Amino acid sequence: MNHAAATPEEQEKLDAMYARMGELNLIPLWTQRENLMPDVPAPAATANRWDWQELIGIAQTAGDLVPVGRGGERRAIALANPGLSGNAFIAPTLWAAIQYLGPGETAPEHRHSQNAFRFVIEGEGVWTVVNGDPVAMRRGDFLVTAGWNFHGHHNDSGKPMAWLDGLDIPFQQQMDTAFFEEGTERVTDEATPALSRGERLWCHPGLRPLAFPGAQSSSPIPCYRWEHTDAALDDQLALEDEGFAGTVSPGHAAIRFTNPTTGGDVMTTLRTEFHRLRPAASTTPVHEVGNRVLQVFEGTATVTVADQTFTVATGDVVNVPSWQAWSVATDDGVDLFSFTDAPIFEALHLYRTYQQKGI
Amino acid sequence: MNHAAATPEEQEKLDAMYARMGELNLIPLWTQRENLMPDVPAPAATANRWDWQELIGIAQTAGDLVPVGRGGERRAIALANPGLSGNAFIAPTLWAAIQYLGPGETAPEHRHSQNAFRFVIEGEGVWTVVNGDPVAMRRGDFLVTAGWNFHGHHNDSGKPMAWLDGLDIPFQQQMDTAFFEEGTERVTDEATPALSRGERLWCHPGLRPLAFPGAQSSSPIPCYRWEHTDAALDDQLALEDEGFAGTVSPGHAAIRFTNPTTGGDVMTTLRTEFHRLRPAASTTPVHEVGNRVLQVFEGTATVTVADQTFTVATGDVVNVPSWQAWSVATDDGVDLFSFTDAPIFEALHLYRTYQQKGI
């Protein structure tokens, strides 16, 4: 509303009214409608790039200086979006952090309502123990730790290891849905098997154990191994070479990690994918409601978000704020891990995507 | 992590590390874990009470001083939770406002992704026009305006009218899912029928028009009339008198407004209910994940939220932050309208409730 024409007398009344509103814990819509209800999403978060070598470097320093243990719980360093007011949030809904565990160290068991995953850029030697089931972490592996399952990590090797943690901490913190409970100081099973028990039950394609019928709200697969992801992407590109459907677009193979009991996303708030681009390939720019994070697994690429372009190599992380068009192009080929909050918005019928025609 | 024992040399290294983290847009988990991941939800929002007479008074003042029209769009005054940093949010997910329309005034048509409803405490004479269907607003009526439907309001009477607007503006603003589009200046149908076309199609109990099969993501019922709500609550109490099941607990009748195409909530982000307590009745204290707003429709009551107690009468509004136990007691009987964000958390398997045993 335009009060420009207000007489001094009118202005006095208006001032008195707004002051009274303040006393009554009231705020008018008309002065901030466009901020609250923008024409298209106008995220406070900005697109940003984090350099993996810097992340690894600072994580090693923290490994030297900061013990891991009860209270702090994890030696995890969060990627903080510069637009989000000093919060440790890469996006309004998403948390991304580098976690670091030195030789012989243990991160104590706990559980929380937040959904979590780990993605391993490099290294091995740590086992994540989820509800007593030890899950080996190796390069390229994607591990699921859904909300309210006890879990800890222990490094059984002589070397430090670092990986990417992804969680819905910001969403649950802002939504006031977070619960937390401490578990044991040591992991409950210190065995170091090559495969977890969960994988042995659930990682046979299209087969499910008769003893565990019914849909589960999150994936019972503790770890999606790199060898399977790699083969799936190879197969899509080979099918493309043979002239058959399979890829998302020319030269662009991609898989989604899914909950085998539903065919849907691995967790109710997190969607996770792996993309592979051939040399000289690129993706089509797309606007999506919600937030996306990309991490290079191998290779180099340029990631364009709205009018910014980021050059990325192994381990680097870029985030895409809501509704900002993004695309990836590569000269020499690239493998990318990606996660989003799309399941939240799909569940609530708030999800939209848009691709400009003719592109 | 306790750095208390750090030597000056160690502290210097730590300081350098934290400074470097800041430069790299990184924030450690271990210094703020309990804030980000509390044992139980620790909402910033506080319980608060808004007085209806004050709301009406300030709305009338705004009616005198502030025009309604394009840009500001609505003469709506939001109830702003004192704990939420000056935002016009009654809860992190929910918006509640008093909207006021003078005789002959029109609030122009627009549409937005935000889900909205209206609840009428008193008065009549306004029609909300949703996708061209004029819906009369009368005392006790509950009107649905689901996201992305064009709608405007016009006052066809010689008197002003005010009502409660409820929306998911805060949720969509923080989640960056909001879209907005202007429509016509005047409502597209200025007719003033007693019943909307939507009601004539959808308000026959258990019957649906064959021409509109399938589930819809929000309710096709434009208005839930007071006469039906009142009768449903009366019937529950009468059944209780006759010795049969029907009420939620002794003396406590309640209905949920539902989407007849699914049996679920009227909109994907908002749950709406109506409660009636007999004289001398009270509800059982309950902790719920998510946010609740209560408005007295008629009668008086005391609302207890955690360790605060609010005395309320017709039109007064109280909010309940996440996981704070709440209950209502009344001496002379009370009718209460209530809305929550529970569908969001149910859809994501994040919903919990807790009632202390023995109460």
Add this chain to the structure above:
Amino acid sequence: MNHAAATPEEQEKLDAMYARMGELNLIPLWTQRENLMPDVPAPAATANRWDWQELIGIAQTAGDLVPVGRGGERRAIALANPGLSGNAFIAPTLWAAIQYLGPGETAPEHRHSQNAFRFVIEGEGVWTVVNGDPVAMRRGDFLVTAGWNFHGHHNDSGKPMAWLDGLDIPFQQQMDTAFFEEGTERVTDEATPALSRGERLWCHPGLRPLAFPGAQSSSPIPCYRWEHTDAALDDQLALEDEGFAGTVSPGHAAIRFTNPTTGGDVMTTLRTEFHRLRPAASTTPVHEVGNRVLQVFEGTATVTVADQTFTVATGDVVNVPSWQAWSVATDDGVDLFSFTDAPIFEALHLYRTYQQKGI
């Protein structure tokens, strides 16, 4: 396979082979493929018409000669499709019968896995008691008795009453899914209220009792009253007169009876509808997978099924076998009750419909 060219020696071997197959409980596909796997459904059932006056007459005779009671359980006379080999089936999945209860008579309580409904063409005075809840039966009412609920009927009036029973007996008999259990000899509640308790809880449009959340596999509404059905159909035709959507096709109003906890069909195996045609209106011929039964509630019409045409008046019943095109035309207007087995085939992704273009 054409064995026409078989030499006598070959034929001898063939004969021996087929004889051996018989001994081993084996049957070749190739001799009956077209029967087992027709190009389009080739139902054994035929379209047929039953005259309500004849049905009423024979039911009255049975009322005089045959007692109602334990063992036979019900004085119900089934409409037996002439194509279905002497079975008491109006269709391979559906049962339709006229049930008759004399003044003061009681049909004892029992329960069975079969889903059942009643539709009342004329008369009143009987209460069906479902799980102890007495449900008045009056002209035009549609009553649901879903599987495994105890129920009985008693005639509290001084006059006999007859109505249409619809069940999925043939489906459950052929599928071997049927369970049955006797209950009390007398109905468990002999009260004669105008409205059942179930209606008082569930028949407020769009409102559900908070005490009974969640989806139920069948409708909790015991009876869909004629006044509501009639009003819903009137409203559709009035909307059509006003130029708005609502009817299925010009002059053809129709509603589906639904389960308010899901928006879907009243029972998992039975779909039930009510159709009203204006004078001079007709429906579009349609092929549907599955079986349909039509009963005239009021008025006269011609029902065309494939190449047969039936003239029908109040109470007359016509069945439509699977995939046979059907339509209704009327000179003076007609009200029709209809039920089908479509939910079975929709649930199994076997449902299809087809309307010839240009009609």
Add this chain to the structure above:
Amino acid sequence: MNHAAATPEEQEKLDAMYARMGELNLIPLWTQRENLMPDVPAPAATANRWDWQELIGIAQTAGDLVPVGRGGERRAIALANPGLSGNAFIAPTLWAAIQYLGPGETAPEHRHSQNAFRFVIEGEGVWTVVNGDPVAMRRGDFLVTAGWNFHGHHNDSGKPMAWLDGLDIPFQQQMDTAFFEEGTERVTDEATPALSRGERLWCHPGLRPLAFPGAQSSSPIPCYRWEHTDAALDDQLALEDEGFAGTVSPGHAAIRFTNPTTGGDVMTTLRTEFHRLRPAASTTPVHEVGNRVLQVFEGTATVTVADQTFTVATGDVVNVPSWQAWSVATDDGVDLFSFTDAPIFEALHLYRTYQQKGI
């Protein structure tokens, strides 16, 4: 109803009434209630055993005498339940047949609404081509051909091959839902790859191609290979040995073949499983609504159905009629393929199971 006490005059009236009912296509309920509505399912089908060596023998004879080709479509010989009136049905819902294809032969392409699968007891050399995708058939493999997909078979080897076909022909025949369409005479792709394209897209555990989102009504996996089934069962027994959950009961491992886009059954009408019993193990007797067929893949066992016991070895088939308790016991260990119609009854809320306590 007991008419024993009828006087001659009464009997005359009764006879006249029943005669008139016959003329009007009417059948009373009271004379056949217990047949139509039994206390528990009373299947006409009986338990039976078919000997694989006999099946193979007669199939070879048919291979010599009967050509395969258009019209008959398949050289398939159905296992006909002795209780089902000469129909080629192993159960009221299920079809099981041995199909035989000689060296170089082709079974022409067609499609039908019936759902089908193949299970391979022995041999190899045939490719089933589904919608143009050639699927190799090898020992232990389970192949899905869901309804309305074009498919043919061709034998690319120098040897004949036989396998088990399972379909829902009886269900669709009785329900009048069957559609059929001829395709090409030759299979549309005569390539003989080790893995089908569908497997390459869909057989990576927990991973789905991003290019094919959403639920599909049947499994997109064309073939579940023996190596995966075998490994899954081995893993369950190994977990049991290690003291962890995984098996259905002691010594009894089992998997269900599932649709990876839903986690549910491979097709809407057919459930398929593989069971492995250790030496000296046995299953718990269970009553189930619906029909089950068991085929020994390897080993020997005794199958008990109600009060009958069948001794079975590799390839032998036994069926279990609805609600008849069944169990398997083995001395030397046994592998069993099994299929049922349970998805039909689960979808309609008609499914029940019962295990006697204390067993």
